[in-house]
Amino acid sequence: MKVIEAMGVGITQAEFAAVIGVSEAKVSQLVAEGVIERGQSAHAWLLAYCERLREVAAGRASGELGGLDLVQERAALARSQREAQEIKNAVARGEFAPIGLLADVLGMASSAVVDRFEQLEGALRKACPDLPDQAKATLQQVIANARNEWIRSTEKLVASELDRMSREADEDESADDGAALEDHTEATT
Structure with a gap:
């Protein structure tokens, strides 16, 4: 030619x-x-x-091979493998449980407390029939406030924990992207 x-x-x-x-x-x-x-x-x-x-x-440069960026895909795979190992380690140490299980346990505990609170009015009538209505109302108001605060605190705890987990995931992703960039830079120099 x-x-x-x-x-x-x-x-x-x-x-x-x-x-x-x-x-x-x-x-x-x-x-x-x-x-x-x-x-x-x-x-x-x-x-x-x-x-x-x-x-x-060689995987040292990003290439559009079949729509995949090999460097980013390797970084994502390494991150997923590391996260999976961290979860396994946390489970082995007894520091981790699935969120669904924790939510179920918290829900059952809350239900048990609410059920007991709802029985309080009938128990008060039996135990203290001559207790003034004002005292009963005050007691029930204090218990309702305690129950509502429990619910708010639980929601706040869950929200702050989810925020913390999200921030950690973002930090891990940034660190992994930085490590992948470092690896890519080292490989090309």
């Missing part, structure tokens, strides 16, 4: 696409990404293209 003979001179994107077996649109994308630069020789384009292929194949 005459293009191979003229490797030391300029080349069009269409000619380069024919040489490397890709579409002209892909060559345009390579130019836009800065992989190859306009005005360089065919030889320089070929070297740059081959270097890009080696970097992507």
Whole structure:
């Protein structure tokens, strides 16, 4: 092919696409990404293209292979594996239980307390039939306030714990992205 003979001179994107077996649109994308630069020789384009292929194949560069960014995918996999191991360790230490189980336990405990509070009025009538209505009302108001505060405190505790977990996950993700960038930087230098 005459293009191979003229490797030391300029080349069009269409000619380069024919040489490397890709579409002209892909060559345009390579130019836009800065992989190859306009005005360089065919030889320089070929070297740059081959270097890009080696970097992507080695996982040191992000490449659009099937829509996946290999560097980010590896970082996400490493993060998932680390989180899974952390959960296993927490379970083994007895520091972790599934949120659904914790919610069920908290719900049952709350129901038991509410049931007892609702029985209080009848128990007071039996135990203290001559207790003034004002005293009964005050006692029930104090208990209702305590129950409502329990519910607010529980909701606040759950919300703050979810916020803390979310912040930790964001920090872990940022750290993993930074580590992946560090790995990528080290690999390319």
